[in-house]
Amino acid sequence: MFLWKPTEDPVLNRSLEEKGNLRKLARISHESTVLEDIKFDKPTIEEPKNGDCAIMDSTDSKWYAVDCSEAHGRICVEETKSCYNGWSYYAETDFCYYHGYNQTFEGGEEYCSNFGGHLASIHSDKENDYIKLLTYSKSCVQIVYGYVQGTTVLGGSLSERNRTAFWIDGTPADYTGNTCYHGGEPNTILMNSFPADCGRCPEGSWWINFESQGAEMYPDFVCKVAPFEGSRNQRK
16 A cells, blocks of 8 residues: 655645545646545545545555554655756766866856856765766867866865865865876866876876966866756756
8 A cells, every 4th residue: 555645735735625535636646747636435534633644555546544643555756856958967976067168267167156056076086087077088189278178177276285175165175186286376176087198197187277267268167066856857
């Protein structure tokens, strides 16, 4: 038997109606937006004392009014994690990511903020590898300002003193990638998402640029934002 219990949401739950047998509006499918009338086949004189719950008997596919304190089997629906069109969901971090092109640090951050996010922060080797694969370029083509395609600006800076990464989204400085080159101020973190043959650093490693964050343009940038509930076809 499958237990259905009303929620506090007035859109998903409506009160009982007295029409001979008990009738209730219930949502059958989590993904459906249609509320259907459910006719209970077991007449009751009064509502259950501990709440107005209902079960569907899998043997006859009929619904019955029950006391909410009774134990019955349940079917749980996993919420779908959705991203805006053109974004990618990564279950390991439970975040959405967007790969964009040809922006300064400030321009990339402004773009990300339009979606409620920031330039990407990184907190593990797995997340670092994911962003590398998301922006990876096999060629060694120089695109803008002499940077190789795959040179990806991240949302952080690196302390010159202790090599700790600080992120624009305010998340903890709990991870620092393999850093092969350190420039000067303002210490913008870039990722090499291209083969080692294209530059002097291993692929996936970080190097630090000290050029102006408002003027220096990079071939690639990555936004990061929390997912939302709803259709994957939604866009900003």
